[in-house]
Amino acid sequence: MDVKTETAVDSLAEDERQPTRIQAINRGIILDAALDVFSVHGFKGSTVDQIAERAGMSKPNLLYYYRRKRDIYAAVLELTLDAWLAPLESLDPDGDPIEELRRYISKKLELSAERPEASRLFANEILAGAPAIGGFLSTRLKRLVQAKAAVIGQWVSEGRLAPVDPHHLIFMIWATTQHYADFDVQVRAILGEQVGKPGFREQTAQAVLSIILNGIRPRP
Amino acid sequence: MDVKTETAVDSLAEDERQPTRIQAINRGIILDAALDVFSVHGFKGSTVDQIAERAGMSKPNLLYYYRRKRDIYAAVLELTLDAWLAPLESLDPDGDPIEELRRYISKKLELSAERPEASRLFANEILAGAPAIGGFLSTRLKRLVQAKAAVIGQWVSEGRLAPVDPHHLIFMIWATTQHYADFDVQVRAILGEQVGKPGFREQTAQAVLSIILNGIRPRP
DNA sequence: GTCTATAGATTGATAGAC
DNA sequence: GTCTATCAATCTATAGAC
Numbered sequence: 001m002d003v004k005t006e007t008a009v010d011s012l013a014e015d016e017r018q019p020t021r022i023q024a025i026n027r028g029i030i031l032d033a034a035l036d037v038f039s040v041h042g043f044k045g046s047t048v049d050q051i052a053e054r055a056g057m058s059k060p061n062l063l064y065y066y067r068r069k070r071d072i073y074a075a076v077l078e079l080t081l082d083a084w085l086a087p088l089e090s091l092d093p094d095g096d097p098i099e100e101l102r103r104y105i106s107k108k109l110e111l112s113a114e115r116p117e118a119s120r121l122f123a124n125e126i127l128a129g130a131p132a133i134g135g136f137l138s139t140r141l142k143r144l145v146q147a148k149a150a151v152i153g154q155w156v157s158e159g160r161l162a163p164v165d166p167h168h169l170i171f172m173i174w175a176t177t178q179h180y181a182d183f184d185v186q187v188r189a190i191l192g193e194q195v196g197k198p199g200f201r202e203q204t205a206q207a208v209l210s211i212i213l214n215g216i217r218p219r220p
Numbered sequence: 221m222d223v224k225t226e227t228a229v230d231s232l233a234e235d236e237r238q239p240t241r242i243q244a245i246n247r248g249i250i251l252d253a254a255l256d257v258f259s260v261h262g263f264k265g266s267t268v269d270q271i272a273e274r275a276g277m278s279k280p281n282l283l284y285y286y287r288r289k290r291d292i293y294a295a296v297l298e299l300t301l302d303a304w305l306a307p308l309e310s311l312d313p314d315g316d317p318i319e320e321l322r323r324y325i326s327k328k329l330e331l332s333a334e335r336p337e338a339s340r341l342f343a344n345e346i347l348a349g350a351p352a353i354g355g356f357l358s359t360r361l362k363r364l365v366q367a368k369a370a371v372i373g374q375w376v377s378e379g380r381l382a383p384v385d386p387h388h389l390i391f392m393i394w395a396t397t398q399h400y401a402d403f404d405v406q407v408r409a410i411l412g413e414q415v416g417k418p419g420f421r422e423q424t425a426q427a428v429l430s431i432i433l434n435g436i437r438p439r440p
Numbered sequence: 441g442t443c444t445a446t447a448g449a450t451t452g453a454t455a456g457a458c
Numbered sequence: 459g460t461c462t463a464t465c466a467a468t469c470t471a472t473a474g475a476c
Contacts, residue, residue, distance in 0.1 A: 069452065
């Protein structure tokens, strides 16, 4: 990479506090690599060497961008927190309950298939006792879940859903959808090559949606 | 501990290849401690020091019983593998489908509440790519799941269950029940102190059973 | 069987040349 | 910004006294 040429093209009057183009690129490469490593082995089980190798740079160079291992970890986590809340946030109190939950479950399954590393990153963090995101869990996440549980509770009390415990319904949706990311190795060991083949995602969605939605559909 | 007295009482003509009483006791203490540590941080994230401290013995003494870290890990895993298969194995093809699945889900929820560390141990191992139990997953576990999926498929074709994909139903049951062990920290952050209180387990079981069983009950 | 001491390897992080 | 070299801490595992 020719650094001088790269920056000279894009940056006029570069502010010292603004990240340069090469900084932004390298930070992005590092965070991608860090996600791959942390999502498999967790924070304690991962090494800076592993991340540096996967990012294709030397360890000291990586530590030039993020001074300490926990800084990389914090950056990776923060990048994924918002994406984690988005699907549940979009659950619309004014929509049709079954259709809203169908959309939510579908969205979570898509996320699980497209960004399984993000799911595994959180799984590892929570298994380890959530030392880094304990605050997030008990504030932002808790508030969001309480709000959406109230919405589901409202739907139930209006008779638009079968009488279900909203919190446990949310947990079941999380568990089931994230299972396909977190336990991917196990799913593959049992189902074999069909995992990842064209129709598998649709088949999974159909099966999961059928059971859960039938389970909460209001009954006459 | 007075070793001589202990063994003299219980062992007559002790065979050199048989573990002595103190050996059995210490191995048990070590495995309990190792389960606690490995289930939180996984294999790579755990240290022999941590296990030794929790077991209340020195590191060299611990390594007298299990020569290497991976030997301890293998022993802990093997101890829990059978208990892991047992509930699914007991799914009876000749029983009533809904009642059999109710029993299975209840059993898994009990296990999740009573031995959450075992669940977290597997979760960590599978997240890490199942380096130690990959063989178990693709042989014993796969065979068992295929057999029980066939049973569920039979129930479906007889019209005794709604048309569900047996494998995905099993995955959903695993995911949902194990969620309460694996993501305990998150569940506690959201639900607060009610987790662990007297009625919580029953409330959870009621909610989970209601959704899943209603979701697969045959419809006229 | 249990301990202290320590070897040998890995790891997080820094120094300093370019 | 990137590299080689290296320090200091941690970690697995062993040696050897008791």
